[in-house]
Amino acid sequence: MTPVKITVTGAAGNIAYSLLWRLAAGDVFGDDTPIDLRLLEIPDAVGKTEGVAMELQDSAFPLLRSITVTDRPEEAFDGANAAFLVxxxxxxxGEERADLLANNGKIFAPQGKAINDHAADDVRVLVVGNPANTNALIAQQSAPDVPADRFTALMRLDHNRALSQLAAKLDVPxxxxxxxxxxxxxxxxxFPDLTFATVNGDKVIDRIDRDWYVNEFIPRVAKRGSEIIEVRGSSSAASAASAAIDHMRDWVQGTDQWVSAAIVSDGSYGIDEGLxxxxxxxxxxxxxxxxxxxxxNDFQRERIAANVEELKAERDAVADLLR
Structure with missing residues (x-):
């Protein structure tokens, strides 16, 4: 069987360090599909990435056929079937969000172009590196020959955080x-939305207090990353990697269960097309x-509209990078 080519950027970082072992174990494409890993890093981190590659080799994964370490996007994305832009x-x-977006544009625009020029026709792209939604937009707009629906951003971590908070609140799996x-x-x-949610067939909204939902659950899910940094002293790398695996696995293998994915909008639910x-x-x-x-309902529309305005402002901040 021809190996699936998987590109991971930021390969020397903490998220990738958790992500790569799950990929090599077959957690996305299955335990009968061989893989080739392409690890992309900045020149100063190539040496550290070589060490990561050595550890992967020493883990003796039967599915892992080859590892390429490079600082060249065109080599990293050559023939890629899946890409995790970490x-x-x-x-x-003190950096303004507009400056952050502009600086990340210098990363994701060239990567989008490399995907456009070198990736396989069936490439699937998941942007993990923040600000993930607009970084995904930049990459997608830099790849005019790749269908827009091949570019996604990670909201599965937020989805998993919402499930975890609910499970703890109601004492169920x-x-x-x-x-x-x-x-x-x-x-x-x-906006972590429980309007349609059920638990063992019952409506969640009937099992929880409205004040807890609006004033504790929603902000806690949204700010969970900051909470973990405060408690742990570093970012939530392992859970982000796990969510990335969940996202790509479902994309490849399919799921009829609702999951949260950041995709290029078609205009549904008042979200501007293209965001x-x-x-x-x-x-x-x-x-x-x-x-x-x-x-x-009006509450949902208000919350969604706030996100649309923020995403439009981010888009406008990087307008010079978009086609």
Whole structure:
């Protein structure tokens, strides 16, 4: 069987360090599909990435056929069937969000072009590096020959955080919940929505207090990353990697369960066409599909509109990078 070629950027970082072992174990493409890994890093981190590659080799994964370490995007994305864009510039002290977006544009625009020029026809791209939604937009706009629906951003971490908070609140497994969705941007404005959610067939909204939902649950899910940094002293790398695996696995293998994925909007639910936004989705036949026909109330519309405005402002801040 021909190996699946998987590119991971920021390969020397903490998220990749958790992600790569799951990929090599077959957690995305299955335990009978061999893989080739392409690890992309900046020149100063290539040496560290070589060490990561050595550890992967020493783990003796039967599915892992080859590892390429490079600082050249055109080599990293050559023939790529799947790409995890993890490496991004973190926000500096006192840095404005517009500056952060512009600096990340210098990373994601060239990577988008390399994907356009060198990746396989069936490439699937997941942007993990923040600000993920607009970084995905930049990469997608830099790849005019690749279908827009091949570019996504990570909202699954927020989705998983919402499930975890609900499970703790109601003392049930996370698998008991259905039809949870996180709308919008992977930022403080994101909207973890329980309007349609059920737990063991009952409506979640009937099992929880409205004040807890609005004033504790929603902000805690949105700010969970900051909470972990405060407690742990570093970012939530392992859970981000796990969510990235969940996202790509469902994209490849399919799921009829609602999951939250940031995809290029088709204009549904008042989200401007072309924005990369979290939506209720299912995955069928290798494609994300938006769950259609949902009736939204005023509370939902207000929360979603706040995300749309933020995403439009981010888009405008990087307008010079978009075609």
């Amino acid at each position: 490496g991004a510039k973190p926000r500096g002290k 996370t698998t008991a919940f259905e039809d949870v969705v996180v709308w919008g941007n992977h930022s403080a404005t994101q 990369v936004a979290g939506l209720p989705t299912v995955a069928r036949d290798g494609k994300w599909e938006i769950v259609q026909g949902l009736e939204l």
